[in-house]
Amino acid sequence: MKKKNLPFMASFLVVCLILIGCGTEENNVTLDKGRITLQVATTSKSTSIVNGRVTNVNKLSFTKGKIKFREVVFDGDLGGRSISITHEQIAVIDYATGTISPSVFLEVDPGEYKNVNLGIEIQDDGSDPSIVIEGTYISSDEKTIPVRFEFNSGEVFEADAESVKITAGSNIVGKITFDALEWFSVISAEALDNATLTNGVMIISETSNSGIFDQVADRLDVATQAVFM
Structure with missing residues (x-):
């Protein structure tokens, strides 16, 4: 498993920078800058795990957890110049709600950025x-088993886009979607049925059910693109 500079995972799916307007309110960005505010969406639905066929059992769902990060970086080319803006701030994402606490934003010079x-x-x-996602798994014998996924590493997750236009005084939303079900989409029902339980909980980490963990962690290598609207 890679230990740094991972491309942002497919399970993290999409980063959307959405223009949501501008203004002169006290909390708005300085008028000669643009602001990128980080937002998060999460997936908490359930899915059937396929093991040769789709069944009414073998349901996996994730409903709560936290993702802790320490830094956000925006890079892009502006008029032939390479621009890099780093914002260091420890914040926590609530997987159940997508809420980031405290809020995180970057202020950037206006312009049309390429290779973002x-x-x-x-x-x-x-x-x-640093990442803990919890949910349940309904096994082939219809038992409901608590599931806890743990990931601990100072990874750098990245998403790319061809361009984005930022205007002075504007608020831009950088939206990231975390989908733990996508991370587990390569895991069979048989593997989950045979997983080791610790005090009745299926813990998936580097030291517990490491075979499943390695497959899930490898999903972090799948690159995605940033979409600007």
Whole structure:
């Protein structure tokens, strides 16, 4: 598994920078700058796990958790110049709601940026996992098993886009979608049925059910694009 500079995962799916207007309110960006505010959407629906056929059991769902990060970076080419803006701030994403606490934003010079990159560096807290996602799995014998996915590394997740136009005084939303079900889409029902339980919980980490963990972690290598609207 890669330990740094991972492209942003497919399970993180899409980064959308959406123009939502401008103004002169106290909390708005300085008038000669543009603001990028980070937002998050999460997926908490359930899905059937395919093991040769789709069944009414083998349902996997994720409903809560946290993602802790320490840095957001915006890179792009502006008029032939390479621009890089780094914002260091420890913040936590609530997987259940998508809420980021505290709020995170970057102020950037106006202009039309090419070859844009938006990166997020996950906080490395030593033995404390920086990503924890929890849910349930309904096994083939119809037992409901708590599931806990733990990921602990100072990874840099990145998403790219061809261009984005930022105007002075505007508010731009950088929206990231986290989809834990997509991370687990390569895992069979048989693998989950045979997973080791710790005090009744299916913990998936580097040290517990590591075979499943490695497959899920490899999903982080799938690049995605940023979409600007």
